[in-house]
Structures are given as C-alpha cells and as structure tokens.
Amino acid sequence: MVLEIIVMVKQVPDSQEVVIDPVTMNLNRSLTRNVTNSADENALEAALRIKDKVGANVTVISMGPPQAETTMIECLARGADRAILASDRFFGGADTYPTGLTIAATISKIGKFDIIFAGEESSDSSTGHVGPGVAEFLNIDQITYASSVDYEDGYVTADRELEGGTETVRVPTPVLVTVLLNSNSPRMQTLRRKIDAVKKGMEVWDHDKIGLQPEWVGVRGSPTIVRKMRPIKERERAAKKIDVAGLGDLARELYEKKILKLEEE
Amino acid sequence: MAGIKMATPAAKPEEYKNVFVFLETREDKLVRPALEMIGVGKRIADKVGEKLYCLLLGGNIKDEAKEAVSYGCDIVLGAESPDLSVYRTLPYSKIISDFVKEEKPNIFLIPATRNGRDLASRIAVSCEAGVTADCTELDIEQDTRILSANRPTYGESMLAEILCKKHRPQMATARAGIFPVPDRVKSPKGEIRINSVKVDKSLLKKEVLEFKKKNAVDLTAAKVVVSGGMGLGKADGFKLIEELASEIGGVVGSTRPAADMGWISRDHQVGQTGQTVRPRLYVAAGISGKIQHIMGMKNSETIIAINTDPNAEIIKYSDYVINADLYEAIPALVNSIREEKKKLAPAAGK
Numbered sequence: 001m002v003l004e005i006i007v008m009v010k011q012v013p014d015s016q017e018v019v020i021d022p023v024t025m026n027l028n029r030s031l032t033r034n035v036t037n038s039a040d041e042n043a044l045e046a047a048l049r050i051k052d053k054v055g056a057n058v059t060v061i062s063m064g065p066p067q068a069e070t071t072m073i074e075c076l077a078r079g080a081d082r083a084i085l086a087s088d089r090f091f092g093g094a095d096t097y098p099t100g101l102t103i104a105a106t107i108s109k110i111g112k113f114d115i116i117f118a119g120e121e122s123s124d125s126s127t128g129h130v131g132p133g134v135a136e137f138l139n140i141d142q143i144t145y146a147s148s149v150d151y152e153d154g155y156v157t158a159d160r161e162l163e164g165g166t167e168t169v170r171v172p173t174p175v176l177v178t179v180l181l182n183s184n185s186p187r188m189q190t191l192r193r194k195i196d197a198v199k200k201g202m203e204v205w206d207h208d209k210i211g212l213q214p215e216w217v218g219v220r221g222s223p224t225i226v227r228k229m230r231p232i233k234e235r236e237r238a239a240k241k242i243d244v245a246g247l248g249d250l251a252r253e254l255y256e257k258k259i260l261k262l263e264e265e
Numbered sequence: 266m267a268g269i270k271m272a273t274p275a276a277k278p279e280e281y282k283n284v285f286v287f288l289e290t291r292e293d294k295l296v297r298p299a300l301e302m303i304g305v306g307k308r309i310a311d312k313v314g315e316k317l318y319c320l321l322l323g324g325n326i327k328d329e330a331k332e333a334v335s336y337g338c339d340i341v342l343g344a345e346s347p348d349l350s351v352y353r354t355l356p357y358s359k360i361i362s363d364f365v366k367e368e369k370p371n372i373f374l375i376p377a378t379r380n381g382r383d384l385a386s387r388i389a390v391s392c393e394a395g396v397t398a399d400c401t402e403l404d405i406e407q408d409t410r411i412l413s414a415n416r417p418t419y420g421e422s423m424l425a426e427i428l429c430k431k432h433r434p435q436m437a438t439a440r441a442g443i444f445p446v447p448d449r450v451k452s453p454k455g456e457i458r459i460n461s462v463k464v465d466k467s468l469l470k471k472e473v474l475e476f477k478k479k480n481a482v483d484l485t486a487a488k489v490v491v492s493g494g495m496g497l498g499k500a501d502g503f504k505l506i507e508e509l510a511s512e513i514g515g516v517v518g519s520t521r522p523a524a525d526m527g528w529i530s531r532d533h534q535v536g537q538t539g540q541t542v543r544p545r546l547y548v549a550a551g552i553s554g555k556i557q558h559i560m561g562m563k564n565s566e567t568i569i570a571i572n573t574d575p576n577a578e579i580i581k582y583s584d585y586v587i588n589a590d591l592y593e594a595i596p597a598l599v600n601s602i603r604e605e606k607k608k609l610a611p612a613a614g615k
C-alpha cells in the first residue's frame with residue numbers, strides 16, 4: 001500500500017511588504033502581495049523527499065480564501081499529487097482552534113493518512129499551534145521543530161531542535177511533523193509540471209463537503225477575540241555616528257557611562 | 266476519528282479559579298522560563314486573591330518542587346514516573362489535561378519555548394480552551410477575572426490584545442526572556458502534592474533516542490552580547506566577533522541566517538526564533554536589522570551597530586552607529602578598548 005502524506009500549507013502576506021491601515025489597524029490586504037509561507041515550502045520538500053525515497057501520494061491542503069489557488073498550483077508544480085483548498089465564507093476570522101478543527105476534519109474526509117507535515121509556524125500568525133492542534137483533533141502523535149526527517153518501515157525518525165540541544169526521536173506512523181524554516185532547500189517548479197499543475201488544478205471543499213457546522217468554524221468557532229490593536233512604540237535612539245577615527249572616543253564614553261565596566265560580574 | 270468538534274464554552278466560568286503554570290524541566294531541573302512563569306503567574310493570582318498552582322512532571326522532581334515553592338508557588342501539582350523523565354507530547358498532554366479538567370483553573374500559562382508550544386495547543390484542544398501564543402504582556406482584569414493576553418503582531422509593529430471570554434481555562438504561552446525571574450520568598454509555605462503515576466503504554470510509543478546537548482550559551486543572562494550576521498561573509502568572521510566579545514566580557518550572538526549557514530551553532534541565535542536578550546550593551550556587526558532579529562534584542566540598554574550600509578534598518582534601533590567595514594572597525598575598536606583599559610587600570614595592563 002502506498003504511503004499517504006498530507007502537507008498543510010498556508011498562503012501569507014509577504015512579510016517584506018506588510019501595509020497596516022492606519023485607521024482600522026488591520027492589514028491592508030489589497031496592498032500586500034501573497035506568498036506561500038516559507039516553512040511550509042520546507043514541509044512540502046520534506047514530504048517530497050520521502051516520496052522520492054519510498055513512493056508516496058502527497059496531498060497539500062490549505063484553509064483560506066480562493067486566491068490561495070496560486071499557492072496550491074505552486075505546490076503541485078513542485079511535485080505534490082493533489083491539492084485541496086478548504087474555502088468557505090464561514091471559515092474567515094478563525095483563531096487556531098477552528099483552524100485546526102477545519103484542517104483535521106478535511107484530513108479525516110480525505111481518509112487514510114500516514115504522515116502529516118506542517119511548517120514550524122506561519123509568518124503572519126506565528127503561533128506554531130495549528131500543527132499540534134490538528135494532531136490532537138486526530139488523536140495522533142507529533143514531532144515538532146524537526147530539522148531533518150526520515151521515514152522507514154512505518155517509523156518516522158527526526159531531529160528536533162530545542163533550546164538546549166538536538167533531540168532525536170522515532171515514532172510509528174501515523175504522526176504529524178512540523179518542519180523548521182530553512183531546514184532543506186525546496187526544489188524548483190519545472191515547466192512541464194507547471195503546465196500539468198494548471199491543468200490538474202485544485203479541489204475546493206466547503207463546510208458542507210467537509211461535514212462541518214457553520215457555527216463550529218471561523219470567527220464563531222473561535223474561543224479568542226482580538227479586543228484591540230495598538231502600535232508598539234519603540235524608544236527613540238540617538239543613532240550617533242562614529243567613524244573609525246573616533247573609536248577611541250567611543251571606548252572612553254562606553255566606560256565613562258558605565259556601559260562597559262572593567263570587571264563584568 | 267474521535268473528538269473533531271467545536272470548543273464548547275464553559276457552562277459556569279465563575280467556577281474556574283486559580284492560576285496554573287507549567288514548569289518546564291530539562292533533566293529534571295527547572296529551566297529559566299519556568300521561573301519566569303512563576304513570577305508572572307504569582308502576580309496575576311495575587312491580583313485577584315487566588316492561588317498559584319505549579320505543574321511539575323518528571324522522573325524525580327521532589328527537589329524542584331521545593332524550588333518552585335521557594336519562588337512563591339502555593340501548590341505544586343506533581344506527577345512522577347521514570348516514563349516522564351524526558352518530555353514527550355502524549356504523556357505530558359494527557360496528564361496535564363487531566364489536571365486541568367479536575368482542578369478547573371481560570372488561567373493556565375505555559376512558556377512559549379519549543380516544548381511549551383508543542384504542549385500548549387494540544388491541551389487547548391483537549392480542554393476546549395482558548396489559547397493566545399507568545400505573549401509579551403499579561404494581566405488580569407480584577408472584576409471580570411478575564412486575562413488580557415498581549416502579543417506582538419504584523420512583524421512586531423503592533424501589539425494585539427486578545428481575550429477569551431467564554432471558554433475556560435484562559436490559556437497563554439509567554440515568550441521566554443520577557444518576564445523577570447522572581448525573587449525567592451522569605452518564608453515559603455507552599456504545599457507539595459506529588460503522585461507517582463503509571464503511564465499508559467499507548468502514550469509511550471515515541472522513543473527519544475538521543476539528546477545532543479549544546480554547550481548551551483545562555484544569552485538571556487548576559488550583560489554584554491556581541492552578535493554577527495551575514496555581513497561577516499564567512500564562518501571565520503566569528504573569530505573577530507569572539508575577540509571583541511572576550512575583550513569586553515560579552516558572549517557571542519548571531520542572526521538566524523548566520524546560524525543557518527553553519528557559521529555558528531544555533532544556540533547563539535538572537536531573535537523571534539532564537540533567544541530574547543536584554544543586555545546592558547548589544548553590538549550588532551554586519552546585521553541588517555530585520556524585524557525578526559530586532560524583536561530579540563531591541564530592549565537592550567545600549568545598542569551599537571557596525572554596518573557598511575548607511576541606510577540599514579538596524580540604525581534606527583541603535584544608540585551608536587559605526588558606518589564602516591566590520592573587518593576594519595572591529596580590530597580598531599578592540600584596540601581602542603585595550604588602550605582605554607590601560608588608562609583606567611594601569612596596574613592591570615601589561
């Protein structure tokens with residue numbers, strides 16, 4: 001039986017050009033370009049390497065608005081076999097709970113799965129909570145913050161990068177793995193695959209197709225709400241210019257102002 | 266598939282009382298973010314006259330339970346078993362979720378470390394709670410006992426205040442290095458409740474084969490940090506960074522891409538996905554000042570940037586700007602500092 005791999009990918013605003021509407025304090029989506037969340041490209045690459053090694057069916061899924069199609073096509077063009085976009089006006093405004101719920105329900109609807117990949121976090125929400133949430137909904141084990149992933153005979157072995165060191169773990173499938181940003185180099189899309197990808201296209205599933213009640217998902221299904229947003233004001237700093245000839249003066253100033261001390265405690 | 270259902274609001278939110286914090290350990294020793302959680306948890310509990318419960322799991326945790334009490338914890342809820350001596354998602358989330366369902370806390374705080382985030386979301390789903398990730402400000406409203414969970418968003422330019430009004434507990438993960446480690450209390454009188462537990466075999470399928478410790482540099486406690494970025498151009502550049510750091514009693518930091526390149530190990534990384542530092546002096550050499558790096562060092566008391574680009578973003582976060590090639594500026598700076606030291610302590614100089 002062929003291995004079934006699912007990859008969770010999210011389309012996010014390009015972090016280099018985020019524009020905040022000064023009135024609503026929300027993201028101005030019309031001025032911001034959308035891209036595939038970088039860590040999710042690493043997640044897809046990790047899946048495709050397992051496909052190269054032992055053969056697998058790789059399905060990418062995303063919850064998001066219709067314009068996420070560009071991301072879905074891109075994933076197909078890199079080598080995914082199937083793309084499903086969970087898209088529905090009821091899904092909007094979801095916090096991590098209904099996001100995980102919608103994705104988990106979509107995966108259940110697909111049926112069999114052996115490994116689910118996600119990114120370590122999304123660049124716009126940066127919670128890292130959606131992956132583990134999906135694993136809890138599906139009642140399976142997980143490996144988070146993986147820098148390398150290998151699959152053999154029903155087991156996934158991975159290195160996890162933690163604050164104090166690297167942990168190597170081995171888990172029988174089914175398992176969900178979240179992959180570190182930049183942990184591999186995602187392959188390019190080939191022209192031939194791009195043409196095939198556009199031809200193949202993505203499937204769009206709404207709440208009805210997935211089997212979700214409208215009040216379970218999106219903003220209505222979210223335990224948390226944003227009460228307000230305020231700009232973070234940084235302390236003004238002098239940015240005093242020093243040239244190389246002035247480094248002697250700088251050294252004196254650092255000791256005078258006790259920014260440097262002769263004895264560090 | 267069991268349990269794919271919406272989060273049901275708490276029928277009686279007023280029945281949920283007290284503050285839980287998860288005490289993360291490594292080799293059965295509390296890690297620094299655990300102490301930070303005790304501090305913030307205690308402040309919130311005190312404000313509404315409730316108790317601080319500390320959750321401690323491990324192989325042998327009696328000493329660390331006493332530690333937690335010495336920092337102000339009112340009740341330690343412990344679970345002890347050889348199977349819990351290393352963190353594993355399933356046994357930890359099951360045992361902790363059971364504690365939550367039994368004790369019904371109003372608030373539950375978990376450090377936003379990697380294992381903390383691994384855990385928090387599973388508990389939130391299992392307990393049908395609301396969770397806010399990576400908070401940098403946490404407070405409670407006295408009359409409503411609603412948690413005000415604040416987290417930076419939109420590339421750290423905005424702070425979002427997030428509430429969870431109907432679901433319980435109100436959960437949050439707190440960014441490490443932001444909340445101060447509390448002082449020890451004078452006459453600690455917390456209660457310790459540790460149970461030996463038997464962990465269900467089905468939760469233990471994950472094998473932890475190895476843990477390769479990094480000679481963990483704790484940047485968060487450093488008074489002086491000297492960091493290098495891609496402007497170093499090569500791994501060797503870090504020798505220069507080390508030289509400056511050792512001259513001024515500092516530790517070495519890096520940006521993420523410099524660590525990605527393998528120029529230096531990951532535990533030196535400062536920023537969103539590295540450590541958050543607030544030293545007396547931070548030197549940023551060959552670092553452009555992208556927001557993910559800035560968020561890890563912007564609260565440093567004094568910041569010096571060394572950069573060839575007069576328009577680098579780092580400049581607006583800097584007190585001093587050396588607009589020069591770091592390969593010229595750092596050796597010159599090291600020299601100036603040596604000279605200055607000689608002047609200040611002639612006896613100590615050679």
Ligand SMILES: Cc1cc2nc3c(=O)[nH]c(=O)nc-3n(C[C@H](O)[C@H](O)[C@H](O)COP(=O)(O)OP(=O)(O)OC[C@H]3O[C@@H](n4cnc5c(N)ncnc54)[C@H](O)[C@@H]3O)c2cc1C
Nearest residue numbers: 494495496520521536537538539551552553558573574591
């Ligand atoms: C989800 C996510 C998480 C991230 N987390 C982190 C994180 O935790 N920490 C982090 O640092 N980054 C993080 N990043 C990456 C971040 O966005 C930037 O890419 C990174 O901080 C840039 O690193 P840098 O300044 O070393 O390199 P660059 O941006 O390439 O800057 C190099 C700088 O060196 C200067 N320079 C070049 N030559 C010299 C010279 N000879 N002398 C002096 N100056 C010179 C250049 O002018 C330039 O300003 C993250 C990104 C994402 C998407």
Ligand SMILES: Nc1ncnc2c1ncn2[C@@H]1O[C@H](COP(=O)(O)O)[C@@H](O)[C@H]1O
Nearest residue numbers: 008063118119121122125127128129130
């Ligand atoms: N709307 C979504 N659709 C598909 N995958 C998602 C979505 N949101 C988050 N993810 C996945 O979960 C990971 C963590 O996201 P986050 O919890 O938002 O930081 C991402 O890297 C994605 O793999």
